[in-house]
Amino acid sequence: MEKLISIDLKAPLGFLKKPDINEGGGKQLYLTFNLLHKPALLGILGAIVGLPGYRKLNELPEYYRKLKDLPVGIQPLNSSKGNFTKTIVQYKNGVGYASFEQGGNLIIAEQVLIQPSFRCYLKLDTENPLHAQLDAYLQQTQAEYLPYLGKNEFSLWWNAYREHTYEPFRYGRNYKVATIFRKAEQLVKEMRDRSGGAPFLFDTSPSEPEFLYFEELPVGFNEDLMQYQREMFAYTNFTLRKEKRLEGLYYLKEDDAIIQLF
8 A cells, every 4th residue: 555654854064065176276065955855764764664775886785675656745845935044064084195285185175054854654554574674764753763964963853754645646736846847948948938828927026035046966876987967956945837737746635735756
């Protein structure tokens, strides 16, 4: 039997490391993704149920292999139009081989998220023993390994476990999406050239400022190259026209809200 649940993940700090590095003047700056992405969420869920992480070179971790087909949805909480406050943390790597040019003192700087929080939706198959175990642990706020948001010292917790009554969204009306949603490249194209009409309805007197946030996020791994596969995601409070059909939309009856699972 399938069930749709949600939990709220929170951490005082977070570091969702991008593969990009800025270097110069004996200093390395590591950047963070602003939004939680699916591979990172699967790592958190894997830690909760005790699945092993990376152990062998060129081999994906067990948690990813066992959970990669789990449909998830991600909604930023307490953000500023999709953005979380960030700061730069700087420290020195003093091992002798770190930087020959700087006499063994390489300056490392990391961009860190401050108080990130996300509502995470999970579509579970309760007949799957792993999914059933995950569901029980999430309800009981129990974990086999301490989950963290990107670094061991950035431990996280969760609350607000909920089970939702849901159904596939039928596109009978214009709509808003509460979560981030993928396949946003087409929306960008339509906004640029207005092919097929504007994808959004523009409110002339909105009750809150309207915003549109884009970020390219990992959705999984290229298993040959062992690198992130990325797609463009959007997060917005704009109303989408009913003609603009996104994949994986579900209607939450008790919340009168629409989410995307991917």
